[in-house]
Amino acid sequence: MSMVSRAIAPFRRHWRHQGQQPEVDAVAPPFTALSHLPPGRSALVRVLRGGREFCSRVANLGFTEGASIQVQQNYGRGPILVEVRGALVALGRAEAEKILVQAEES
Amino acid sequence: MALPAQKIRLPERISRPDKQPDAAAPAMMPPPALKVLTGSCHDTGPSQPVAAGQLTIALVGQPNVGKSTVFNMLTGLNQHVGNWPGKTVEQKTGFFRANGASLALVDLPGTYSLSANSEEERIARDYLIRARPAVVMAVVNAAILERSLYLVAELLALGLPLVVGLNMLDVAEQRGVHIEPHVLAAALGVPVIPLVASKNQGVQELVDAALAVAADPASQKANRPTIRPEHQPVLAAVEAILRRAAGDIGGGEGEISASPGAQADAPQDADVDRISLTDYPADWAALKLLEGDGEITALARADLPPAVWDEIHAHLLAHEDAYLDIAGGRYEWIGRMARAAVTRPKAGVITRTERLDRVATHPLFGMGLLLAMFGLVFWFTYTVATPITDWLSGTVLAGLSTALGALLGGTPAWFSGLLVDGLLAGAGTVLTFLPILVIFFAALGVLEDTGYLARGAYVMDRFMHMMGLHGKSFLPLFLGFGCNVPAVLGARILEDRRARLLTILLAPLVPCTARLAVIAFLAPAFFGPQAALASWGLVALNLVVLAAVGIAVNRLAFGGAQTAFIMELPLYHIPNPRTVGLYVWNNTLSFVRKAGSLILIASAVVWLLSNLPGGAIETSLLARFGRWLAPVGSWMGLADWRIMVALLSSFFAKENTIATLGILFGTGAGTGLATQVAAILTPAARWAFLVAQMLFIPCLATVATIKQETASWRWTGASVALLLALSLGAAALVYQVGTLLAGG
Numbered sequence: 075m076s077m078v079s080r081a082i083a084p085f086r087r088h089w090r091h092q093g094q095q096p097e098v099d100a101v102a103p104p105f106t107a108l109s110h111l112p113p114g115r116s117a118l119v120r121v122l123r124g125g126r127e128f129c130s131r132v133a134n135l136g137f138t139e140g141a142s143i144q145v146q147q148n149y150g151r152g153p154i155l156v157e158v159r160g161a162l163v164a165l166g167r168a169e170a171e172k173i174l175v176q177a178e179e180s
Numbered sequence: 181m182a183l184p185a186q187k188i189r190l191p192e193r194i195s196r197p198d199k200q201p202d203a204a205a206p207a208m209m210p211p212p213a214l215k216v217l218t219g220s221c222h223d224t225g226p227s228q229p230v231a232a233g234q235l236t237i238a239l240v241g242q243p244n245v246g247k248s249t250v251f252n253m254l255t256g257l258n259q260h261v262g263n264w265p266g267k268t269v270e271q272k273t274g275f276f277r278a279n280g281a282s283l284a285l286v287d288l289p290g291t292y293s294l295s296a297n298s299e300e301e302r303i304a305r306d307y308l309i310r311a312r313p314a315v316v317m318a319v320v321n322a323a324i325l326e327r328s329l330y331l332v333a334e335l336l337a338l339g340l341p342l343v344v345g346l347n348m349l350d351v352a353e354q355r356g357v358h359i360e361p362h363v364l365a366a367a368l369g370v371p372v373i374p375l376v377a378s379k380n381q382g383v384q385e386l387v388d389a390a391l392a393v394a395a396d397p398a399s400q401k402a403n404r405p406t407i408r409p410e411h412q413p414v415l416a417a418v419e420a421i422l423r424r425a426a427g428d429i430g431g432g433e434g435e436i437s438a439s440p441g442a443q444a445d446a447p448q449d450a451d452v453d454r455i456s457l458t459d460y461p462a463d464w465a466a467l468k469l470l471e472g473d474g475e476i477t478a479l480a481r482a483d484l485p486p487a488v489w490d491e492i493h494a495h496l497l498a499h500e501d502a503y504l505d506i507a508g509g510r511y512e513w514i515g516r517m518a519r520a521a522v523t524r525p526k527a528g529v530i531t532r533t534e535r536l537d538r539v540a541t542h543p544l545f546g547m548g549l550l551l552a553m554f555g556l557v558f559w560f561t562y563t564v565a566t567p568i569t570d571w572l573s574g575t576v577l578a579g580l581s582t583a584l585g586a587l588l589g590g591t592p593a594w595f596s597g598l599l600v601d602g603l604l605a606g607a608g609t610v611l612t613f614l615p616i617l618v619i620f621f622a623a624l625g626v627l628e629d630t631g632y633l634a635r636g637a638y639v640m641d642r643f644m645h646m647m648g649l650h651g652k653s654f655l656p657l658f659l660g661f662g663c664n665v666p667a668v669l670g671a672r673i674l675e676d677r678r679a680r681l682l683t684i685l686l687a688p689l690v691p692c693t694a695r696l697a698v699i700a701f702l703a704p705a706f707f708g709p710q711a712a713l714a715s716w717g718l719v720a721l722n723l724v725v726l727a728a729v730g731i732a733v734n735r736l737a738f739g740g741a742q743t744a745f746i747m748e749l750p751l752y753h754i755p756n757p758r759t760v761g762l763y764v765w766n767n768t769l770s771f772v773r774k775a776g777s778l779i780l781i782a783s784a785v786v787w788l789l790s791n792l793p794g795g796a797i798e799t800s801l802l803a804r805f806g807r808w809l810a811p812v813g814s815w816m817g818l819a820d821w822r823i824m825v826a827l828l829s830s831f832f833a834k835e836n837t838i839a840t841l842g843i844l845f846g847t848g849a850g851t852g853l854a855t856q857v858a859a860i861l862t863p864a865a866r867w868a869f870l871v872a873q874m875l876f877i878p879c880l881a882t883v884a885t886i887k888q889e890t891a892s893w894r895w896t897g898a899s900v901a902l903l904l905a906l907s908l909g910a911a912a913l914v915y916q917v918g919t920l921l922a923g924g
Contacts, residue, residue: 122504126472127297128744131503134293135746136327138508146534149543152642153651154744159511160324162533164638166650166745 093164096176108143109170116144117175119158133144137173163166190461234275234282238308238625240321240335243290244750246347249377250319251287252762254387261766264303269672278387286313293470294334296475298675307877308340309460315394317386319345319375321358322352323751324523329514333405336368339472341397343389343503344368347375351751354532356525363521364842369403378756403517408509418492419466422480425488426458444637457483466726469496469522472503517790525758533631540632541749546639553632557623558661561693562700565615572615577608604860606783610776613835616693620662620769625763629755633658636749647730647895649737650745655682660690663771664882668889674741684886685899691719694834695874701838705854714867718874725875725906758840779882782832785790786825786840802844812818815866816872816908817915823857827872833879863917868911873909 105120105124119141122129136159137143146162147155156163165173194239241247251259255274264271272287272654280461288307289300291530296302308316322330335342346361365372368461371389375382388445457465457479468476469492481489490721498503539545581600588596632654656670667687674680691699699718703711789802806821813824822844829840839854845856861869877887877900885897 126503127474130295130419130471131292131297131744131746132505133504133507134295134297134330135748136330136511138511139504140508141511146537147541153638155537155541155638155749159327161327162537164634164641164651164745164747164749164751164752166641166645166742168742169744169746 078134086137095171104176104179105174107171108145108156108165108175110164111145111147111148111177113145116142116143117177119173120176121174122172123174128172132173132179136161142178143175157178188227199728200664201645202327217316221718228906234284235315235394236284236311237284237394238286238311238313238316239319240288240308240331241290242292242302242321243307244375244748245290245319245321245328246289246375246728247290247319248808249756249759250317250345250347250375250383250386250758251285252758253377253380253383253605255285256758257762257765259762259766261770267299269299269303270449272308275338279391281391284385285550286311293331295471296473302475305338308338309464313340315343315390317345317349317390317399318344319377322349322358323355324515325352325359325518325598325601326511329518330510332368333510333514336370336402337405337467339402339461341393341400341403342370342402343386344370344392345375345377346372347372347377348751348753350376350379351753358523359410360521364518365518366711367403367521378753378759387457390415392498405513407467407470407506407822408512411499411502411505411509414502415463415466415470416493418469418495419463421488421492421495422457422462422466425484426462470499470502471506472496487547487922490530500839516854521879531751536752537635537749540635541638544636544641545640550639552638553627557620557627558650558881561616563621565619568615569612570845573608577604577611580604581608594791597848598784600783601843603780605787605842608839609781610772612699613694613833616769616774617662617771618625618720618764620693621764621767622760624662625657627757628763629753631752634749637747638749643727645742647682647727647757648684648734648740648742649679649682649730650743652745652747653679657687657690660687660692662693663694664688664692664878665771666692666767668882668885671889673741678741679743681890682730682738684732684889685733685895685902686726688873688882688886688899688903689722689729691722691874692834694879697835698873699870702854702857702866702870705858706861706870714870718870720872721910722874725910729902729906779833779836782829782836782880784837786829786836787831787843812908813814815915816868816911817862817919818872818911823861823869827869828874830873830876831880834873834876834883838875862919864915864922868915869916872907872911875903875910877903877907881885 106117108117111117113131119137119139121139122132122137144157145154146157151167153164153166156165156170182901195832211698213810222527232254236290240249244281251274251534254276256276260273260275261273269289269605274285276283276285286307288304288818291298291301291304294301294305295310296305305311316335318332320332332342332344333746344365346359346364352359361372361374371393372380373386373389375386387820406412455475460468464478465480484492488667523663567745572580574794581604584604585596585600588599624633636658638649639651640654644653647653651672652674655673656667659670660667664687668684671680671687673685674683696715696719699715703715707714740764791798792801795801802825804822806825809820809824809828810821813819818824818827820843825844826837826840829836841857842853845853858866877883883900885895886899888892890896
């Protein structure tokens with residue numbers, strides 16, 4: 075797999091999963107919003123967007139740079155379920171949108 | 181600002197574990213006065229453990245670690261439940277004896293960290309820093325060890341005497357995670373006691389360890405968490421500036437102490453109840469400044485001389501990215517500490533939680549399961565409670581009323597009437613209603629303790645979003661089916677004020693058991709074989725109105741804003757009978773305290789008003805008032821004054837409707853009553869009456885709780901006015917349309 079296809083692989087998978095255009099404008103590959111990660115996929119947290127209080131809250135819960143997460147449930151709409159540091163955390167879609175991750179190869 | 185740094189300031193926010201029972205009724209009373217007299221006998225704060233003969237232990241832990249199980253195991257019924265002074269956060273203090281020592285256990289709110297992101301976190305950290313408990317017991321969840329140690333890392337940074345209870349070891353083993361407590365203890369430098377709190381294993385050892393630490397806090401060589409190397413210089417610089425500034429101003433070191441516990445005999449500062457920056461240890465304050473903590477930053481800006489603040493501010497600006505790195509660094513430190521102690525399974529084990537969640541959190545099946553659970557709770561509640569209720573009202577109360585009537589035979593008629601038909605009938609309403617409430621709370625307590633309710637909230641998130649709320653709001657609203665008072669109180673779990681207000685506004689629209697009891701009593705006579713269907717229709721109507729009001733208020737008053745939904749789903753576990761029992765006990769007790777007395781008073785008042793002057797109901801004050809209201813009632817087909825009075829009396833308590841009808845129809849709340857009421861109402865008017873009853877203004881206890889929780893007469897007034905307009909409007913509409921359909 076070439077570097078390029080490796081880099082866009084998460085998005086390819088994501089497009090198949092979502093069946094719609096993702097909001098890629100603000101998110102540069104290889105990062106993707108957590109809300110766009112399909113269930114079962116693991117990823118590393120890279121960037122937290124949003125206000126200081128939001129960032130502080132999710133960082134305290136374990137969403138810190140480099141933390142490994144796994145999506146447990148994501149139906150494309152509604153809230154998503156993520157496992158982070160052994161705990162199961164529900165995030166609203168808007169909140170998951172603000173957490174940028176780097177998908178691990180599966 | 182010019183205050184000696186070493187002094188301990190207790191007055192405002194410390195716990196008040198006073199044992200007066202009247203102080204324990206939290207919800208009905210206005211928040212306790214902010215200022216607690218220092219040195220009063222009620223102050224058993226930790227700064228005076230000798231005088232009070234009581235050692236204070238603070239119990240801390242993240243949510244879902246089993247902290248309340250430990251609390252309940254240790255203190256049982258010796259609990260005092262109240263509010264933190266001036267706050268809408270519940271404060272629990274429990275008392276117990278161990279090894280000959282009298283101990284006060286202060287249950288701090290469950291928090292993920294000691295940042296100032298929520299009221300709970302501010303309360304927890306202010307208590308720890310200002311009240312200085314003799315020792316802190318931190319409970320962590322072994323199944324999510326790193327995440328739970330995050331709070332421990334913050335506690336270690338505060339330098340408090342600490343013991344760690346490593347709870348849920350059995351759950352961790354099930355997940356294949358093996359932990360060596362003594363290795364973890366060596367790494368952290370504090371005692372780590374293995375616990376299975378739900379089976380009462382290790383709890384006593386935890387207390388022993390806590391007492392040992394409290395006896396000699398200076399010997400504890402706790403490991404202080406370090407931050408990433410690249411931020412250490414700036415942290416040291418900010419800390420040095422803070423120390424220098426504190427030294428300049430207060431003459432102290434700007435730090436509480438490096439040897440915790442030594443302040444026990446420090447002089448008290450009686451006249452100051454404002455927090456100042458020097459209340460906090462300088463190293464901790466510096467760390468929080470680097471983390472961008474709003475509260476500490478504001479304090480520093482206000483308390484420090486401008487030149488000093490500018491100096492600090494320059495450092496902070498240069499390291500603006502640090503605040504996320506500190507959380508990350510803390511987790512890295514935890515990883516290093518825990519690594520040697522933890523053995524993990526190689527491959528992912530599919531756990532019980534994951535298997536159950538495939539159904540419970542599924543958008544479709546999960547919703548089905550939630551509805552099924554919902555039905556089951558109600559079926560169970562009414563199946564178990566109805567025979568008890570019937571026995572209570574049929575045998576116990578009837579017997580009591582006959583006996584009391586005979587006993588009071590020689591007294592004036594008004595006296596025996598007031599006692600038997602007024603007070604005893606009122607007490608009977610409370611009593612017969614209690615089994616329903618107890619069983620509902622028990623069912624809910626079991627669901628909550630298994631971890632299922634959080635799944636319900638998750639599944640409901642999509643629906644709640646239409647109202648600008650999120651899944652968490654579902655939890656208090658669900659509680660509302662039992663009683664609206666805990667529903668309004670339960671809105672405290674919401675972080676966002678807007679979401680909290682909206683949830684409080686919607687809570688009275690949830691049909692509580694009291695209203696359901698009225699429906700259950702009247703529907704068979706009103707609708708015959710269609711009673712069950714009609715009852716469900718009325719409940720559904722309430723929920724539809726709730727959703728409509730939620731959507732409308734969110735659009736109109738809040739501009740359609742949304743709030744952040746971040747919620748942990750706990751692991752499923754077998755409910756603990758003691759936890760559920762105490763949940764039921766505390767909820768029922770507060771209901772009896774709040775609503776019970778109101779219902780008694782209301783029953784007496786209604787009886788008096790219906791007998792004065794003269795003793796005949798037809799010419800009583802109540803009848804005059806009811807007739808005056810008749811024009812309003814006639815829009816709804818409820819021109820009979822007795823019906824209007826019964827509706828109004830539900831303001832005191834919803835189930836009062838039946839008691840009042842009983843008094844006004846002169847039959848008591850017997851079986852013939854519903855038929856008699858049905859006889860004077862047309863079918864359309866029956867619907868109108870029940871619709872009005874279901875949507876009517878919240879009961880007095882709920883209104884008082886709304887006022888207390890919103891701290892706003894405007895919101896309270898708006899809530900009452902909205903429901904009044906809704907109920908009368910809907911009832912009039914139902915009656916007019918119903919009459920039209922029947923006529924045409």
